[in-house]
Amino acid sequence: MAKQDNNVTEEKKAAAPYHADSEIIIDVRFYPTGRVNTINQRPVNVDPQDWFDRLCKRFPTDYRALAGGRGTFRIPSDRFTSMMQENVG
16 A cells, blocks of 8 residues: 655645635634624735625625634635636736
8 A cells, every 4th residue: 555645835735725625715703793803815905894795796605604603605716716816807
């Protein structure tokens, strides 16, 4: 049986911090009022609530609500990359 190399360099980890098996995972935390407190993968110039609203409109079936005022988007990486390129252009 061949030995697997399970070593992952820090450089590879840094290149895709929330990327898992061709999905981008975006974590959301909410205030008790229901407004967005934090959300990752957000462009610097976009308000957290606005970013959440954009993602909900673009990827409504990719969002899952979780307990404790949290939620996640699990977006296929190709679709997320496409959206980000459209926003840059």
